[in-house]
Amino acid sequence: MAIKYVPEPFRIKMVETIKMTTPEERAEKIKEANYNLFNLKGEDVYIDLLTDSGTNAMSQDQWAGVMRGDEAYAGASSYFNLVNTAKEVFGYEFIQPVHQGRAAEKVLFPTFLKPGQYAISNMFFDTTRAHVILAGARPLDCVVAEAKDPAKRSKFKGNMDVAKMERLILEHGPEKIGLVVLTITNNSAGGQPVSLQNAREVAALCKKYNIPLDIDAARFAENAYFIKRDEPGCENMSIKEIVKEIFSYADFFTMSAKKDTIVNMGGLIGVKDATKNAEIILKIK
Numbered sequence: 001m002a003i004k005y006v007p008e009p010f011r012i013k014m015v016e017t018i019k020m021t022t023p024e025e026r027a028e029k030i031k032e033a034n035y036n037l038f039n040l041k042g043e044d045v046y047i048d049l050l051t052d053s054g055t056n057a058m059s060q061d062q063w064a065g066v067m068r069g070d071e072a073y074a075g076a077s078s079y080f081n082l083v084n085t086a087k088e089v090f091g092y093e094f095i096q097p098v099h100q101g102r103a104a105e106k107v108l109f110p111t112f113l114k115p116g117q118y119a120i121s122n123m124f125f126d127t128t129r130a131h132v133i134l135a136g137a138r139p140l141d142c143v144v145a146e147a148k149d150p151a152k153r154s155k156f157k158g159n160m161d162v163a164k165m166e167r168l169i170l171e172h173g174p175e176k177i178g179l180v181v182l183t184i185t186n187n188s189a190g191g192q193p194v195s196l197q198n199a200r201e202v203a204a205l206c207k208k209y210n211i212p213l214d215i216d217a218a219r220f221a222e223n224a225y226f227i228k229r230d231e232p233g234c235e236n237m238s239i240k241e242i243v244k245e246i247f248s249y250a251d252f253f254t255m256s257a258k259k260d261t262i263v264n265m266g267g268l269i270g271v272k273d274a275t276k277n278a279e280i281i282l283k284i285k
Contacts, residue, residue: 013060021046056262086268089240090247093274096284101218101256101267105131108254108269109179111283112212113137117178120168121216122160123147123188128181128216137178140168147189155230158186158223159198166205174209182250183216184223191219193226196234196246203249215247217255217270251277 021029021044033039037050048055070077079097086095098104105128113119115136123143124132132139142165147157160182169177182202186192206213224242227234234242247253250272257266269284271277 010059012057014057018046019043053256053258056258056264058262058264062263086270089243090253090270091244092247092253092270092272094271094277094281096269096271098267098269100258100265101254102127102131104254104256104267104269106134107284108214108252108280109137110135111280113178117176118168118172119179119181120165120177121181122158122183122194123186124181125183125187125216125218128183142168143186143189147186147192150190155226156193156195156198158184158189158192158194160194160202162198162201162205165202169205169209169211174211177209177211179214180206180211181214181216183218184246185219185226187218191222193223193230195231196227196242197231199246199249212252213250215250215253217247217253217268218259220246220255221260247272252280 026044026046029040029044030037042048065078070079082097083095087093096104096107098107109119109131113132113135117137118140119132119137120140120142121128123141124139129139142161144157144159144161146152146154147159165180180202182194182199184194184199186194203213205211220243221239224239224246227242227246228237228239229235237245247270252272253268253270255268255270257263257268271281271284274281
């Protein structure tokens with residue numbers, strides 16, 4: 001069957017030159033970096049496969065928004081535009097902008113996690129894992145088994161292993177599980193999506209044991225696309241409807257806006273029920 005190629009529906013208005021290197025030069029640079037990719041200089045990297053965080057091209061409307069932005073010390077219209085849009089997209093009552101996703105985790109996680117506690121996730125991203133540990137808790141990965149087999153084809157390899165999740169809750173005690181984090185898409189498992197049904201099951205288990213549920217939402221739109229494309233019963237839902245539903249199952253979300261929302265810096269904290277979580281909001285502020 002012939003592959004249909006569709007040209008990109010946009011024009012590139014600005015380009016940035018990058019340095020091309022030979023295989024020999026790249027091998028030498030990696031050796032000089034002691035084989036640690038974080039020691040490489042960005043200028044020596046031709047194609048960056050370490051991250052796409054903040055590397056996307058922003059749209060003309062986004063750049064125009066930067067120039068039109070209200071820089072008032074307080075009450076800036078730009079702030080209200082961001083907050084109101086996020087409330088409408090996610091259906092959450094409280095939105096707190098932060099400078100990046102790591103800041104969202106750093107602010108939110110210590111309000112739930114204390115020494116001796118645990119946090120469960122379908123798989124923690126490295127910085128998310130670090131913030132669990134910094135809060136004194138221990139991160140527990142609970143991804144489905146097929147995610148550990150790169151050669152296996154499966155539509156939702158990012159899913160939480162719900163049976164294993166319940167075993168961990170009972171093993172350590174519900175009172176010791178400070179937080180459950182559902183990462184969409186599951187970045188550490190190779191950017192694999194999480195199904196809507198899996199989110200429902202995770203939320204039901206959290207409710208059963210009275211454990212707060214946080215969505216790590218860096219790639220929420222991409223995850224919604226995979227749900228629409230591959231999950232039975234979701235093919236006629238809009239991306240916006242899928243996003244609203246999956247976020248309705250969580251209590252909070254933390255998000256780096258440098259991925260799916262293609263801004264070059266920023267993040268969000270979301271609290272679904274502002275009245276119920278007034279104390280948490282005061283700590284966030």
